[in-house]
Amino acid sequence: MNILIADDERAIREGIKRTIEQISPDYHVHLAAMATEAVQIMGSNRIDIVLTDILMPGMNGLEFMKISKHRYPLVKWVVISAHSEFSYAQEAVRLGARDYLLKPIGKKRLVELIEHLQPEIWQESERMREEEKLRRNLKFLHEGVLRRLASGLDTGNLDTQSLIQEYSEFYLVMVQLEGTRKRTGTGTEPVYPLEHFIVENVLSELIDTQGRGLVISYDFDCLLGLVVPDGDLEEFKDQVKGHLTHYLKIPFHIAVSGHIQDFDTIPQVVTQMRQASAVQAVEPAKGSGEKSIDDALLYIQEHYSEDLSLERVASVVYLNPAYFSQLFKLKTGQGYKDYVISLRLEQAKKLLLNPRLRLADIAGRIGYQDMRHFTQVFRRKFGLTPTEFRHKQNVKVI
Known part of the structure; x- marks a missing residue:
């Protein structure tokens, strides 16, 4: 079982880790001091339980849980805090937290919690994770095809027919971030992986709840969504803008394509959207920052x-x-x-x-x-x- 502890207090992180390892040396415990580190860990490891502090620098624990739940639906979330305020506990429960632990966390309480969640995680591992794996494999295939099409690359032997059949008509939504790259000896790399993660999850959740589609990372500072909205496209765009304004702390720009019915036109449309973003000043939405x-x-x-x-x-x-x-x-x-x-x-x-x-x-x-x-x-x-x-x-x- 893989457990992630996200807390900016080193003593708390290390103390919880020691207690968990005493419960079972077979458990793999990952540590993060802030949401940025936690995002990277969750992206490269299959995490079963996340224990997250509420008050962390940057994105707080409740926001981190809210923005991550869509992408990691099987993860069990536990909120830890030094504050016993009812509003925090109420919001944690509303977001789906399995428990709310007050610092300092007693060893007995932590042992009880892990032992309670363990059978549920093992049961889901047998059934739901296989179903989730099948769904994600098809999604990854479609995202791979879209990524190559958007970049103007040959799709080779990839199965494009299933994607074309599922999306006979659609729109493209592009979110361009500013100030997300830095130069290194080997080229460029993202400075704010958390911001990239936020855009990907906001777009994915809104697409899934208000229509259907896909989201791909086009570049370090650019994400692209293929969307078939259930309602008005402008209303969908406004919702994306509203959510990103709340969560993002760097400037961003949203571009939406016209109605598309031919996948062969995607490279040209994406190029036009990128060019439009390049000449348009990227300003933060009102209130962002x-x-x-x-x-x-x-x-x-x-x-x-x-x-x-x-x-x-x-x-x-x-x-x-x-x-x-x-x-x-x-x-x-x-x-x-x-x-x-x-x-x-x-x-x-x-x-x-x-x-x-x-x-x-x-x-x-x-x-x-x-x-x-x-x-x-x-x-x-x-x-x-x-x-x-x-x-x-x-x-x-x-």
Whole structure:
């Protein structure tokens, strides 16, 4: 049995892992500190149980479960949290969580949970996984054909007839992501696999619930859906946009083709859609990214004494640094660096009122290891040194 533990607290992850391995050394336990790592693990391993914390950097545990359930219908989800708020437990149950465990998790409770889920997983392994495998094999075949057609490649010996018969007419929906590649020594690779995962799952779920079709990864920054909607295509597009606006934290663009009845025209249509995306400015949908900046501000408030480089905080909320910097200034009216300096120095002023604290201690508490640098920054901001500030406030150091 394969178990995934997704929690940003290392002690919690390791503690649960040790307990599970004591239950049975044969269990394979995978660890993830955030949703990005969990997505990669689930993509390369057949996971039976996921224990996910609610509050993780970037995508929280409930959102991670919601966005993943369509793709992994047989996985058993268990939510773990330090909060006993009823709303969290209620939402977890609504999303299909099998249990809601409060930290610290007792060994006895964890053993009972695993032993309860184990027979169900084994039973499903015999019957449902075979059925699921057959369905997925046909789906993979159709996706492979569509991927080659979209890229203008020869389909070779692949069975195209079953795909053509199933989809005699359809539309193509393309989602283009911005800022999802980085250069490496061997070419390019995705920077935000979680965002790619989100688009794939949102498109797949909406297609399955409001029609039928397929979703393929056309490129690192582009996904393509073949869809036969039950209702109005524009309404379907609006729903895709609404869901992606909620979940994505990078800019994206959606393009929809006209009505297609001939598979041979797919390469030409895809090329036209890609060209249209290239010349059209890719703007974030209204509201997308706002929650990310709110999360970033909260993170900064809680970690102002640590390394707070723009790159680090941008990675915590899954935004590329340039885009994060733009959004941050729009939201706060300040550049990122100026905001952090102001926050730290305001904290320093409060700490300077405590006569028991030495200047070196105060500098360290607000993230400055070099006291000379702290003094220079403080003087530039307020026109006097920390010591002069204390004298002005009549603070006598003990």
